[in-house]
Amino acid sequence: MKHNMYDHLGGSQLEQLVTAFYNRVSQHPELKTIFPDDLTETARKQTQFLTQFLGGPPLYSEEHGHPMLRARHLPFEITPRRATAWLACMEEAMDEVELEKELKEHLLTRLTFTAHHMVNTGDREE
Numbered sequence: 001m002k003h004n005m006y007d008h009l010g011g012s013q014l015e016q017l018v019t020a021f022y023n024r025v026s027q028h029p030e031l032k033t034i035f036p037d038d039l040t041e042t043a044r045k046q047t048q049f050l051t052q053f054l055g056g057p058p059l060y061s062e063e064h065g066h067p068m069l070r071a072r073h074l075p076f077e078i079t080p081r082r083a084t085a086w087l088a089c090m091e092e093a094m095d096e097v098e099l100e101k102e103l104k105e106h107l108l109t110r111l112t113f114t115a116h117h118m119v120n121t122g123d124r125e126e
């Protein structure tokens with residue numbers, strides 16, 4: 001293993017991952033309604049965030065300040081179902097870009113924790 005996950009993954013595979021992820025988000029019935037139609041800026045911020053989350057340079061904080069991710073998600077209804085959907089899109093994107101198994105498992109474990117932390121409301125009754 002290299003020094004940190006960001007070095008191991010590399011910037012270009014990370015960009016591919018983020019692109020594959022938002023392609024799925026934009027088509028997901030549970031998710032597309034809360035995201036902007038144009039995901040260019042969202043993807044750019046997510047790439048910055050994941051770069052620092054994985055131990056690379058603090059690109060997100062340099063431009064936007066402290067991530068305060070839970071607070072930044074409060075304007076959106078993040079339900080348990082949406083957290084599950086977000087993670088499913090991420091796992092499929094990881095498979096699409098053929099993320100190495102060890103990296104996939106490690107990153108998915110950390111993101112699962114973060115995604116559940118973002119939940120700020122219950123699922124609606126059907």
Ligand code: HEM
Nearest residue numbers: 034035042045046049064072076078082083086114115118
């Ligand atoms: C922004 C949804 C989990 C990182 C956003 C936005 C939405 C959203 C709707 C605003 C997009 C925009 O206006 O551009 C969700 C949902 C989640 C989730 C439904 C399910 C749990 C996560 C997780 C992370 C994350 C786990 C961490 C990897 C971010 C970042 C931004 C963002 C970095 C940009 C914040 C900014 O505006 O600076 N998310 N998110 N999100 N999300 Fe999530």
